[in-house]
Amino acid sequence: MRDTRESRLLLVLLIAIAFALITVDIRGGEASPVDGARQAAATVFGPVENGVSAAVDPVGNAIGAVRDSGDRHDRIAALEHENAALKTKLGSDDRNTSKVRQLDSMLKTAGAGQYGIKAAQVIAIGAAQGFSWTITIDAGANDGLERDMTVLNGEGLVGRVTTVGPNTATVLLANDPDFTVGTRMEKTDELGFATGQGSRPLSVQFLNGKADVKKGDRLVTFGSSKDKPFVPGVPVGEVVRVDPSGGDLTRTVFVRPYVGFTKLDVVGIVVQAPREDPRDMVLPKQPKKPEKPKPTPTVTVQPNGDLVDGSGKVVGNVNEKPDASASPGASPDASGDTGTAAGDAANDQE
Numbered sequence: 001m002r003d004t005r006e007s008r009l010l011l012v013l014l015i016a017i018a019f020a021l022i023t024v025d026i027r028g029g030e031a032s033p034v035d036g037a038r039q040a041a042a043t044v045f046g047p048v049e050n051g052v053s054a055a056v057d058p059v060g061n062a063i064g065a066v067r068d069s070g071d072r073h074d075r076i077a078a079l080e081h082e083n084a085a086l087k088t089k090l091g092s093d094d095r096n097t098s099k100v101r102q103l104d105s106m107l108k109t110a111g112a113g114q115y116g117i118k119a120a121q122v123i124a125i126g127a128a129q130g131f132s133w134t135i136t137i138d139a140g141a142n143d144g145l146e147r148d149m150t151v152l153n154g155e156g157l158v159g160r161v162t163t164v165g166p167n168t169a170t171v172l173l174a175n176d177p178d179f180t181v182g183t184r185m186e187k188t189d190e191l192g193f194a195t196g197q198g199s200r201p202l203s204v205q206f207l208n209g210k211a212d213v214k215k216g217d218r219l220v221t222f223g224s225s226k227d228k229p230f231v232p233g234v235p236v237g238e239v240v241r242v243d244p245s246g247g248d249l250t251r252t253v254f255v256r257p258y259v260g261f262t263k264l265d266v267v268g269i270v271v272q273a274p275r276e277d278p279r280d281m282v283l284p285k286q287p288k289k290p291e292k293p294k295p296t297p298t299v300t301v302q303p304n305g306d307l308v309d310g311s312g313k314v315v316g317n318v319n320e321k322p323d324a325s326a327s328p329g330a331s332p333d334a335s336g337d338t339g340t341a342a343g344d345a346a347n348d349q350e
Contacts, residue, residue, distance in 0.1 A: 102266040105154025109268075113233050113282040115152070116272025118143055122264045123168070133176035133196065135159075135264060140167045148229035150221075150270040156235035156258035157181065157221060158267050169269075174236075175202065175261050182222035183236055186280050188212065191222060194236060194255060201240055201254040213242050213253050218283055227273035233282050 103119060110117045120139035139145055141164050151158040151171050159179065163170040172179055175196040183194045183204060190213070192206035206213065217239040223232030237255040244251060299307050299315065307316040 099266055102154055106152070106266060106268050109152065109154050109156075109235075109282060110270075113231075113278040114274035114276075115150075115231060115268075115270045117152075117268035118145065118271050119266060119268050120169075121266055125264075133173040133179075133198065133261065134162070135171050135173065135267075137169050137171060137267060137269075138167070139269065140165045140169050142166050144271050145169050145269055150227075150229060150231045150234060151267050152234050152270065153259060153264070153267050155260070156237070157230075158259055158261075158264065160229040161269060171267070173261050174257060174259065175199070181230055181236070182224070183219040184222045184232075185211075185213070186218045186220065186283060188217075192219075192253070194219070201256045202237055204239075204253040204255050206251070206253065209251055213239060213251075215239055215242065218280075219255060220280065220283065223277065227270075231270050231273045233274070233278035233280070235283050 099121075106117070106119070109115075118139055120137040120143075122135045123138045124136035126134065145161060145164050147161055147164055149161040151160060157174050159171045159173040159176075161169050162172045173196070174181065174194075175198055177196055177198065179196040181194050183192045184190070185192070185206075188211070190206050190208055190211040192204045194202045194204045197203055204219065219236040219239070221230045221232055221234040221236060224230045235258050237257040239253055240256045241254040242251070243253070299309055301318055302308055305318040306314045307318065309315050
């Protein structure tokens with residue numbers, strides 16, 4: 001529409017009419033004269049508004065979802081972070097419990113042998129300096145460690161220190177093929193040398209080729225001069241197989257080590273040797289073997305009525321009365337059957 005004098009007058013007139021209708025509608029209340037017109041307009045434009053609303057609402061919801069998606073993402077990320085932290089805490093609690101259990105077992109072993117130890121944790125495994133079975137621990141020269149110190153845990157002999165740095169050290173494990181330790185057998189004191197064989201049992205050769213060695217015998221370290229590299233009395237393992245000598249001066253014995261070399265975590269380095277050889281004191285107590293059940297004695301009845309036990313000894317007679325006061329010449333009952341009395345007597349004798 002052009003901006004002319006007539007159009008301006010028309011716009012003013014329409015505004016004036018609109019104000020007049022609003023005033024009349026407000027003053028009329030429910031009996032407003034324009035109520036009919038309003039209802040007619042609602043009838044005409046209502047379906048159009050519903051259609052527009054149906055078309056626009058999903059768009060509005062989508063816009064709202066996009067607007068709130070950032071907040072939802074932040075909340076989800078926060079929950080995931082809390083969940084991960086909780087899992088980490090639970091995992092660390094389990095690990096701490098395991099460490100406390102290992103440390104307690106190691107302290108009991110050290111106390112039994114009167115070893116002064118420095119506790120350390122395994123921080124790396126693998127080849128080092130040409131050795132195939134080694135571990136790295138988080139203790140070194142600053143902690144008082146030196147080369148050729150004995151390393152143990154709550155189960156027994158772990159190995160010996162080979163290289164020492166300021167804050168770390170390398171330990172050669174007892175199952176390494178280059179590892180050899182002097183051993184002494186429990187009770188009999190037979191001496192030998194144990195050599196590592198990787199994942200297989202240790203190979204032990206005794207100095208006495210005719211030594212009485214059997215499956216289940218236990219070995220400890222014999223000890224070294226000035227207690228380096230090995231202190232005495234540390235549990236080594238248990239005999240699982242004995243090979244015949246085959247004409248050799250010595251025979252080979254296979255020993256399963258007490259230590260699980262693939263699951264090491266907390267270890268102890270012996271920084272002070274015991275004043276006296278603990279001998280077999282560090283070995284765990286063996287469970288008592290159950291007593292063999294006594295055989296139940298068997299009793300057989302001879303044709304003459306004698307009751308004979310398994311050794312051939314007569315222990316009674318089925319014809320004897322259990323009551324000593326009964327007449328020795330008592331006759332059978334009226335029925336002539338003495339089987340019941342004889343059977344009762346046999347049961348009593350048994």
